[in-house]
Amino acid sequence: MSACCGAAAQAQAPERCWRGWRNYHSASRRGRIDLDPSGPGAGFGSPTPTQGRTRTRRRCHEADDGVAAGAVRWRAVGPRWRHGQRGAQSLIKSSASWEQESDRQVPYENGEETSPMSTTSTLLPSSPPAAITRDAEFGWDTAMSRVTLLQLATCAATGIAEPLLGSIDTFWVASLGTTALSALGPNTCVYSAVVAVVAAHGLGTAATRTIAVALEMDERANIKRQVLDENEEHASVMTTTHTGSTMVAVVCTALGLGLGCTAALLLAPRAVVSLVGAPPAVVGPAADYLRVRAMGVPAVFLIAVLGGAFQAARDARTPFLAVLLAGAANLVLDPLCIFTFRMGFQGAAAATVASQCAAAGLMAWYAFCGPRRNNFFGAAPTPAPAPAAHATEGAAAEGAVAAAPPATSASSTSTTGVGPEGIQRSNLLGGYTFDPALAWEFTREVGSMMGRVLNVVAVWGATSVCASRLGVVEGAAHVLLFQIVSIASITAGALNTVANAVASRLSASAGDEAAAGAGLAIAAVGGAVFAALSAVIWTVRSPLLAFFTADTLVVDAALLPFPIAAGCLLTYWYKALEGALIGRGDVNAVNIAFAAGGAVCAGALWGFGASAGGLTLHRVWCVLLMYYLVVTSGLVYRWVTLHHARRAPPAGTGTGTGQGNGSRGGDVSEGGVAVTVCR
Numbered sequence: 061m062s063a064c065c066g067a068a069a070q071a072q073a074p075e076r077c078w079r080g081w082r083n084y085h086s087a088s089r090r091g092r093i094d095l096d097p098s099g100p101g102a103g104f105g106s107p108t109p110t111q112g113r114t115r116t117r118r119r120c121h122e123a124d125d126g127v128a129a130g131a132v133r134w135r136a137v138g139p140r141w142r143h144g145q146r147g148a149q150s151l152i153k154s155s156a157s158w159e160q161e162s163d164r165q166v167p168y169e170n171g172e173e174t175s176p177m178s179t180t181s182t183l184l185p186s187s188p189p190a191a192i193t194r195d196a197e198f199g200w201d202t203a204m205s206r207v208t209l210l211q212l213a214t215c216a217a218t219g220i221a222e223p224l225l226g227s228i229d230t231f232w233v234a235s236l237g238t239t240a241l242s243a244l245g246p247n248t249c250v251y252s253a254v255v256a257v258v259a260a261h262g263l264g265t266a267a268t269r270t271i272a273v274a275l276e277m278d279e280r281a282n283i284k285r286q287v288l289d290e291n292e293e294h295a296s297v298m299t300t301t302h303t304g305s306t307m308v309a310v311v312c313t314a315l316g317l318g319l320g321c322t323a324a325l326l327l328a329p330r331a332v333v334s335l336v337g338a339p340p341a342v343v344g345p346a347a348d349y350l351r352v353r354a355m356g357v358p359a360v361f362l363i364a365v366l367g368g369a370f371q372a373a374r375d376a377r378t379p380f381l382a383v384l385l386a387g388a389a390n391l392v393l394d395p396l397c398i399f400t401f402r403m404g405f406q407g408a409a410a411a412t413v414a415s416q417c418a419a420a421g422l423m424a425w426y427a428f429c430g431p432r433r434n435n436f437f438g439a440a441p442t443p444a445p446a447p448a449a450h451a452t453e454g455a456a457a458e459g460a461v462a463a464a465p466p467a468t469s470a471s472s473t474s475t476t477g478v479g480p481e482g483i484q485r486s487n488l489l490g491g492y493t494f495d496p497a498l499a500w501e502f503t504r505e506v507g508s509m510m511g512r513v514l515n516v517v518a519v520w521g522a523t524s525v526c527a528s529r530l531g532v533v534e535g536a537a538h539v540l541l542f543q544i545v546s547i548a549s550i551t552a553g554a555l556n557t558v559a560n561a562v563a564s565r566l567s568a569s570a571g572d573e574a575a576a577g578a579g580l581a582i583a584a585v586g587g588a589v590f591a592a593l594s595a596v597i598w599t600v601r602s603p604l605l606a607f608f609t610a611d612t613l614v615v616d617a618a619l620l621p622f623p624i625a626a627g628c629l630l631t632y633w634y635k636a637l638e639g640a641l642i643g644r645g646d647v648n649a650v651n652i653a654f655a656a657g658g659a660v661c662a663g664a665l666w667g668f669g670a671s672a673g674g675l676t677l678h679r680v681w682c683v684l685l686m687y688y689l690v691v692t693s694g695l696v697y698r699w700v701t702l703h704h705a706r707r708a709p710p711a712g713t714g715t716g717t718g719q720g721n722g723s724r725g726g727d728v729s730e731g732g733v734a735v736t737v738c739r
Contacts, residue, residue: 196573196574196577198570198574199562199570199573199574199578203577203578203581203585204585208558208578208582210376211371211561212582214380215371215376215557218376218554219551220547221380221383221384222383222386223252223550224387225390226390226412228391228394229244229390229411230244232408239341240345240404242341243338243342243349244346244349245338246337246346246350247333247353247409249336250325250332250336250350254517255360256360257513257516258513258517259363261509261512262364263361263365264364264365264557265560265639265642266502266506266509267366267367267368267369267502268369268371269372269560269564269643270306270501270502271303271307271310271368271369272372272560272568272643273564274306275372275373275435275436275565276565278303279569281302301438303435303437304437304438305492307369307436308494309494309498310498310499312494313503314362315361318358318360319358321354322354325357326354329347329348329350329354330347333347348405349405349406349409353412353413355413359416359420360420363382363416363419363423366379366423366424366427367423370423371557371558371561372564373435373436375435378432385418385422386415389414390412393410393411393414394408394411397410437492508647509642511654511655512650512651515655519658519661519687522662522665523661523684526669530675530680533614534617534676534677536611536614537677540608540609540618543608544625548593548597549632551593552586552633553635555582555583555636555639556636556638556642559582559635559636559637559639560639560642561643562579562640562643563575563576563579563639563640563643566578566643567643576644576699578640579639579643579699582636582639583633583634583636583637583640585636586632586635589633590629590632594627594629594630597626598622598623601619602615605618605622617677624681624684624685628685631685634691634695634696637692637696637699638695640699641695641698641699646698646702649695649698652694653691653698654694656691660686660690664683665680665683668682
């Protein structure tokens with residue numbers, strides 16, 4: 061009889077799952093979705109009570125061919141919430157009862173006895189239901205939600221605010237004279253064009269993906285535990301999380317890399333500034349400035365990885381606050397260090413380092429001690445229930461053992477004690493220790509990101525050198541265009557960051573189809589935004605250039621390649637595809653696309669240089685446009701081929717899995733349950 065009930069529950073599961081999913085979308089289109097972007101996961105993590113209303117989100121797991129597969133989440137506020145909650149609870153119970161019955165009927169697997177919690181099936185799905193994940197509407201609606209659009213806007217504002225606030229140094233250094241301003245140039249190249257790019261697009265991107273996958277692993281484990289504890293009076297609480305262990309490993313690795321970079325810069329500062337083209341007259345002061353600024357590289361790396369972690373948790377507000385703090389601190393400390401403390405040119409460097417350390421300290425406090433700690437390290441343990449007054453000593457002891465938290469792996473736990481009130485005590489990191497295996501995985505992830513980072517640095521460096529050799533006027537015109545395009549590129553970085561965060565989490569939870577749908581939605585937003593931005597910049601091109609300089613020769617020289625620069629902006633929506641491909645685990649294809657663009661750029665520069673007319677500023681920007689067109693075409697081609705490859709059924713089977721051939725998959729055991737996670 062129980063087997064028949066389980067089969068009936070299995071047959072009813074897809075329809076009930078689909079109905080709850082459609083209810084979510086109906087509520088979303090009617091504007092009934094109201095999520096807290098600062099909460100744990102903000103739409104992907106645990107429910108967060110905000111402003112007296114409960115943001116509820118449940119997963120629906122269905123039975124599929126003898127394996128509980130799929131996860132459907134809806135987040136609704138209002139009358140539709142109760143229907144969705146009842147459907148989720150009913151379906152979870154029926155699926156769980158069907159699995160338990162199946163485990164009781166088949167106690168042996170491959171000749172070995174298996175427990176109900178040691179089989180690969182259980183409540184954590186290895187792949188989402190095909191009927192839902194192959195319809196990318198779920199991913200599209202997730203990317204178009206208020207939370208994601210707000211994250212995009214805040215992330216873009218953070219990117220724009222950082223270079224604008226960083227120009228405070230230039231303002232105060234200019235008051236020290238031409239020599240000091242000239243010495244600032246090589247340092248700007250080293251720290252803004254190399255160190256900051258490597259930190260943001262290498263470490264930051266890798267941290268976003270790594271933490272996003274870890275968050276989804278913890279959410280799966282949390283849902284499984286909630287189902288198992290549903291009939292108990294006091295549900296167990298996670299005392300350690302995989303995300304917490306990953307955070308410790310990522311932060312320690314970033315600090316180690318930052319200290320190594322600092323040591324390299326301190327070993328030969330004069331050689332570094334000479335390498336980037338500092339005139340002999342300013343090598344001395346430039347090297348002194350570089351020594352002081354080198355002390356802030358670990359803070360820059362820490363800001364990058366913590367910013368990526370917050371973006372993975374759908375929290376763009378904390379990095380924005382950190383950037384504002386750094387700018388305000390630099391605004392106050394620059395005149396104090398330069399004039400009041402009479403540190404001169406090096407005082408500007410000291411003020412910048414102090415500002416960076418302040419921003420890194422704020423983000424670290426939020427992540428490890430402050431209100432955002434629950435995003436990564438889970439909720440605080442709850443007191444154990446007190447034994448009844450008439451209970452015997454043996455029964456009380458038995459209850460204490462039952463209330464103890466389950467043992468976890470050594471990589472994510474350490475010494476935690478139990479206080480006299482029955483509340484678990486822990487150290488500052490909550491019992492987390494440094495895991496070399498997680499640190500090595502993150503280092504490999506950073507290494508896989510460096511191909512595209514070094515490619516962009518090399519292309520922009522080569523074209524800038526070629527433009528500077530054309531003459532003073534052409535070099536100045538190139539700098540003006542470069543500044544305009546750089547601001548747009550920083551804004552487009554928000555597409556990369558958010559697409560990476562959303563696609564990583566959806567790929568690990570709802571499947572590759574949902575991640576692809578989210579990537580397409582963010583790319584559509586990016587295309588519309590940069591089409592409008594290009595039109596606006598083209599309309600105001602003359603007054604915009606005149607705002608930067610009053611030299612009419614420079615303005616006229618910049619107007620000639622201006623249409624090509626505007627064309628480069630039209631391609632910047634590719635950053636959404638770039639971030640989504642990284643989130644879907646296909647970073648190698650991204651590196652190949654950028655390598656192809658770099659090869660075309662190098663060949664075009666050589667060809668134009670060897671031609672009769674030689675290189676001109678117009679031709680330099682034609683090369684840059686060719687580079688972006690090749691990169692965009694490569695990413696679009698890979699997006700289409702990956703979509704078909706991951707929808708195709710694997711060899712020897714009749715149905716697709718929804719997971720990709722290009723993903724790095726791994727079977728991760730969570731509490732005795734095997735979970736396939738796209739890494």
